[in-house]
Structure formats: structure tokens, C-alpha cells
Amino acid sequence: MGSNNSQNLRDEEIKELMDETEFSKQQITRLYSRFLSLDKKGQGYLSRDDFLNVPELGVNPLGDRIIDAFFTVAETNGDKKDQQLNFRQFVRILAHFQPTSRVKKNSLNSRRDKLFFAFKMYDLNKNNYITREEFKVILNSMVGANITTDQLEKIADRTIEEADKDRDGKISFEEFCGAMEKTDIEEKMSIRFLN
Template identity: 45%
Template sequence: MGSCSSHAASIPDLDSIRRETGFSQASLVRLYHRFQALDKNQKGYLCRTDLQQIGALAVNPLGDRIIESFFPNGSYSVDFPGFVRVLAHFRPVDEYTGVRDPKEPEPLNSRMNKLRFAFQLYDQDRDGKISWHEMLQVLRLMVGVQVTDEQLENITDRTVQEADEDGDGAVSFLEFVKSLEKMNIEQKMSIRILK
């Protein structure tokens, strides 16, 4: 236990990061070690090539888009707090069902924040809507060459039509949320980062 707290002292703003992300101190220490292992040149930040070394992202069809989410607004590097903020979206939802203080921000791993994160993986031009072409791109990444282009276009047509309630040919965030209301996104978008 003592070694964990001594390593914790090397993490800047540990308490603030813990409150914001919901990770325990022990989890943050392990994530900090993972961050340092990815930062082979000890720069104090990660770039895209560092994150491409993560095996789970390399084999994930949306891996490149997930990696991009670490670099908002065209930035070229991510520090430890930024790294952990993105990972917090994938933290399993706590079993705690008590009342949350409305003055506190919504947890990064809440259903709504997980949905916002997923929506951004589709909405590549950041216009607030998933266009037919954006949907097609994601479906193509996910199914690869297992279906023909014609089949993929038909699936895209049906997917957009089913979600698009206002008939504008695209899926807004609210339409996206509504189309996934029966899906257990809290579990589907959870990974055990620290085993």
C-alpha cells in the first residue's frame, strides 16, 4: 500500500484528476505507469504514434478514430490528465445509484457522456449530425469486406432512415440518443482498462 501512495505523489493534480475521472488512486497510479510506458522518449506527453502501439486499438476497426479523440481541436499531443479523461469514458458505470449533487459535473462515464463520445466517433466533420456518408464510412470500417458496397449502402440507408426523425437525411445527437435508448451502452462502452 505504501508504494502505491509514493508513486501517487509523482502524479500532478492527482486529487483533481481522481474527482474528475472517477478512477481510484490505485487505478490512476497504474494508468500513470501505462502512460509512462507509452511515452518511450519520456517527453511527458503522448502523440498519435505512441497510442498506435496499443494492441487493442490497432485491431479495433474504429481504433484510428478513438486515437483521434485524444487530440481535440487538432492538437498534436496529450498529457496525462487528457489521456485519463478520454479513458474515463470507457470506465464501467458504478453500481452506486444515490442522488448526484447537481452542482457536480456529470461523470465522464455516464450514459450521456458515453453517447456523446460515441457520436463524435461518427460525426467526423463536427457539424452536430451524422451524415449518410459518415454512417457509411463507419459501417465500412466495422464490417470491412464482408459485405458488398451495395449491401452496405442499403444498410446505411435503413440505419439513417430509422434514426432520422426530422427527415433531414442525417442523424442529430438527440436522434442518435433515441435510437440507442434500448441499448445497454453503459456496458457495451465499458472496458476493463486495468486488470
């Protein structure tokens, strides 16, 4: 899908993306414009640096983790090539953030898909587990100087203790899903995409 900014999406590409992601034609067209604006070099893909230029991610304390999760989820889906995302990958990842009210059976924005994206934000070393130390790093980036080191330690200990059902000292994806059972992840991880 394009190696330069002047290339337009073909109708068949739009149709495929609509079927895969449940985005409307207008939404895909808008996302393509956004993609092109981020692809400053006109190479047809986005790198981590391109994402760092998104103002909302730049001011978000978890911005780097969100960006990393984009690439990790793409890799998990077999899509990752040299730390770059093409337009199709970009749209597929953003589909995780659609509200779930219109979810189809094969949708990319199911509760489980949203939880997987969130889990990957915490799994810093990408070993499919969240350790106490990883949790502390994320918690510290979220609250920073607002809590003491002792409070941070206690929150990390309590979280791991409550979520770690098999008592192996780390949280698996299934344990993470269980711990998030009462969390309205569908609402927290949804962006209203304009039509």
C-alpha cells in the first residue's frame, strides 16, 4: 500500500480493510490521511520514531509502552517486519480500539484482544509474563513521584499476590484476564472514531 504519499488506496484494499476491521470506508480514508501525515519520509511504513511524533503519545506517561505494544501485537500476529508498520498493520492495530458494541465474531476489538494489547504494554521483556519488577516499572511511570518507594513496593506485591493464581511469581495472560475480569476494558480501551 504505497511507497509514496501520492498513492491512493484502491477500492479493493478499502473493502478488504472494511471486512477485516469493521471500519467504514470514510474511517479508513481518514486513517490513511493520518498514516500519510505520520509517514514524513513517504516510505509507506511507520517506524517507532514516527509514532513518537504523535502529540498524544508524546505526553502520555505510557506513550512508549503503547508504541511498543503496537509493534509487539503486530509481531504476535505474524505481521512485524523490521520494526515497521505498513498501512494495513496500522489499521489492524487501531481496530483494537473500536468500541465493542458492533463486534463481529472475527473482530479485532474483542475484549480478549483489548486485554492482550494491555498485557503486552506490561510485558516489558516480551516473555509472555508480567513480573513484579515489570509491574513496578509501569506503575512508576504512571504515578511517578506521587507515591513513595515503599508504597510502590506494597502495591506491586499486592497486585502480584492477587493475580498470580498458580503462585509462580509472575502473571500469565490468562491470570491477567482473570484479574481484569471486573474492569470495563471495552470502555477504557475504546476510541471513538469519527465517521
